[in-house]
Amino acid sequence: MKRHCKPPAPASMQTAITRLFGIQLPLLCPGMSYIATPELVAAVSNAGGLGILATGPLSANATRAAIRRIRELTDKPFGIGCTLMMPGAADNAKAALEEQVPVINYSLGKGDWIAEAAHRYGGKVLATVVTEKHAKSAEKCGADALLVTGHEAAAHGGSVTSLVLIPAIRRASSLPIVAAGGFADGAGLMAAMALGADAVAMGSRLAMTRDSPVHASTKDMVLQRGVGDTLYSKNFDGLWCRMMDTPAARRACRKPLGLIPAAFRASQMARRMGMPVMKVAIGGMLSQPQALRQLALFGAATESIRLAIQEGDHEKGVQLIGQAQGLIDDLPSVAELFARIMSEAQACRDRIASF
Template structure:
């Protein structure tokens, strides 16, 4: 199947594995790329000393295109982006920040810039800044989901943006792929579906919880990391959603996160209060990541958070990444052939 995204990235199938923190491991990314899609690893939670190692590991497992994902809110983000650029990673995917400062460096070696957005405003900004494609994240998605459902978001962006669009949110099978094409997307990005895979970095408890939860079993709250996050509804996640954490708690969690990722926040502290917004954002993010790692990587769902999208309601089993890609493509072909209606003008 050829689309603008498959041509742009040099892949065979319009399926992208989302760069999920602690889930999108080199093994998972390589498996998706080897199956003809585009695997993306997450460097957000990795210290710079480990970022290059993760990239090298993907390259040891596949000769096909792959990508890296980073959240630009973090102090280590710029260094990790430059590490990925020096390594000539084929696709650089970022969120929460502009791409114009690194765009030319990526294009210089033939790489592609992929920006994650959730609004028309940010999609237009990414295009103006020189992004090659965007991921449009809708309301149904896990973690930092948008405010608008895919049925409205994708066409709204398609009508105003000329670069390729990758639809993300609520997609887990061939029906979703065909629907995304109908809405104007050129490919799909899936997180929750690949989290429930044999190569996933998620703990077995988190994977089983995903399989055990129906389409109504998630919630959204800003009280995890300051931005609306979709997670599986548990007694603990509901309790956290009801009350904003104290500043002291957030600062403590941020310090733990900074230590774990070897992030140097001293420059921010020296320029306080000019960097108060950055410090608050980092504090929020560190708070959320602390509980996210505990839930997804550690498998502790009693005192941890497990992000998952609404597509969990249609995921039935654990498969290899290759089988997931192949089954979705086969189902998409069957869905396309099964259309028995015609539209008369």
């Protein structure tokens, strides 16, 4: 067993982030395709944190339906995530703005238009960044807070670890910071606060709760893995990306995808998402081969991610996961996890105060 600690815990910890978003605890669930569904988002928001809906695999209509479902499950603030480089992401962001979602989290793109529209109804904007340059540009674009993703993170963490990246961005920007990448317990929360953050977002940890829809056999695999059992490669979806070290992941990372298979997979993905195939595959190939290749890599990766999460298939599927997987050894509910994290955080403060 890796570690155990018991609840109960304080019901509230107020920071610049909790005040900005109107929540009780400085704990967020980041967007995770096929995992940050309305049910998990609502469980996080109902437990006092902020759940962020993943919209990567959703059309604008599905995004709208998911937002309405969240509102049936909770009356607390929540967010939606838009990876602006993904096809359909701008339409999903527009749907969220029309629905007046309290927090819009954007990444991999310019979010000035999102900030302008969200601020008109009192919405808040959280920009995901991995460098000081991104942080300054997000501030200029009108973001209200930064989600800073370090190297330890599942999926697209930056090249610099959270330990160094958070203080570097703290110096570069005065915006409140949500730290992500490697945070899974109360000690992590306190460490992030000490480095200058105002909250943490936990992907790997919240994916490993009873409220998360991850397939049971995939959850079992994560429980067996240590902190070193991940791969970090640019060949999986075209961006530096962290995933569980499995034979399928090693095969997927062996070499980058060529342009012809990329065009084929782009058209498959466009069809799945209800987008005009010729426009995406052929038009993209002629006008923007690089953008098409990136789109195709995302498309191919999205199906591998779905197989691992929804079907527990690790022959073809690839599981995104962070180094924090090695800190996870149980499957609590979100509410139990948050209670435990807050009591661990208090124990951590007491320990440090005793030095």
